Amino acid sequence: MKHHGIRGLLGAAAVAASLVAAPPVLADYPVQTVRLITHSSPGGGMDVFLRKIGQHLGPIMGVHFVVESVTGSGGAAAMAAVANGPKDGSVFYGSTPTHIITSLLSNPSVTYEEMEPVVNLFNDPQTVYVLTESPYQTLGDVVAAAKENPSSIVVSVSTPGSLDRQVMEEFQTLTDSSMIVLTHDGGGDAILSVLNGTAQVGVSEIAELRGQMEAGKVRIIATYTDERVPGIGDVPTAKEQGYDLVISKFRGIAGAKDLPPEVIAAWEEGVAKLMEDPEFRAWYEAEGLQNAYQTQAEAVAAREAFVTSLQAFFEKFDIN
Template identity: 30%
Template sequence: MLPRRAWLAGGAVIAALPAITRAETPWPAQPIRLVVPFAPGGTTDLAARLVAQGLGARLGQPVIVENKPGAGSTLGAAQVAQAAPDGLTLVVSNIASHAIAPSLYRDLRYHPLRDFTHVALLIETPSVFVANPQFAPRGLGEVVRLSREQPRGLDVASSGSGSSNHLLIVQFGQVTGARVNHVPYRGAGPAMTDVIADVVPMMSDSLPSASGHLRGGAVRGMAVASAARHPGFPALPTFREQGVDLVSNSWFGISGPAGLPPAVIGRLNREINAVLAEPATQRRFAELGGLVSPLSPAAYAEFIAGEVARWAPIVQASGAKVE
């Protein structure tokens, strides 16, 4: 199905060569494994597969996506952190594994910065508040007012405890003083079902997973947590426009184990950003509801460091904790 035989042949030849000759062959001499730390089918998986295709064509070696789901995407990240830094094993680093998990899990097996070489940011997708069409408030101000009137707060659903969508709800409560009662679900799908069925009036979701329902009118968009309005949803106001100073994007990029050779980092970053610049990729990513954001390796590492620092107090406040 995939050119596995070519890989086998290549692998056998390379293994037979002495180490010195191997060092002389230009990277990448073998196919690259890209570990996606989520189950197949999600936004991250899809975007990673799209990038893997383009990247493989540019590098002249296939980039093979390998799903390694589990433990809030930390299992796959931990595996790559321990891999050899030869540029042949990469991981899709993301907000869960590299920004939230360090504060959420007490004994994480890796350090989000020290154990990785961060190569390139792929995509940022904003969070949105969506509500059942029957939900009375029209804007966030009315939501806050309504939530204060209710004795035990307003129910707001999310895709799970400790997810970035959950943390946005926490932040929303902190910033506006709204009284919210967080209702966690096992994934965005079941939560969306209950919003459509009006079991819960409102939910915090990521734009890619909510966009179909928004376009179909099954739910009404309340606010998008990006800095500017999203081009795909020009009518959807941002949090800031409604007087709530919140920007919350989910993001993911590509990283490798600590100590990748600088040549490899540079080449990878160049090729990835070239794939991102292709119109086909731009269009697909826009359909997914995300924004392409090319960064240099150093800028991506800095970005992650900022995210780790930013989420730590919010995770504390959320009360979500995983031992």
């Protein structure tokens, strides 16, 4: 009888463990390569997001993901690449509110209505931040300063139709305060206005702020979330500070209309498994992203509700 010894047994056990731990591969997907299209430039938030999805979802779904950046026209070019692409499950769009805002304000040749949500993955919390040396420690401090001298508080946000603009307009209404809301071409420019002192307060997502936070240049004083966000320190929510306002930016996957049901089912099952993957979860929690997984039916309903609220906001503040 041949004896393998302790090393042999441990080696066999390690191989067995690795096989058990490997992510399960779903039923055969109709294509081997899937393109994930983003409107952001390489290295941008959505580009990183899609690459992480591809890295961890590939083994689960048994496909190879390729991320492509299709910039131009505020996301319209990327939408067109997906809406006009093959309907076999080989091309998808990294969706955020941007593609809906672009559709409503710019009237592009291809709009969000020519695509359908496939799944939603995350809420990307909106935060309020200031320079590290700022005297403002809470939202109450900002409101008090604005009421004492309305022209003293400039709040930096990204584009005129963005969620950060929306949250600040609603915050002023809620607090009966008046602040100067400074819009920009994008989130990066908005952060620069806080860094150079043009604005005293900014609104942004955690991912965009991460570099400045790690450099010790800015600090977050509130999040517009139901619960505190891990990974950013002991930061209270706006609700905890007495301001009942919750707004989050969704991140998901959209595709062309009328995709085969088996494609949708594969994405729903695959992403549900992905969200529980320990390594992937460690990444998104460190980024401050909140698990907000939704099936296609749930994502479609959420989009309809979001569009209704966004249209009301645009009308109220005459944004067009």
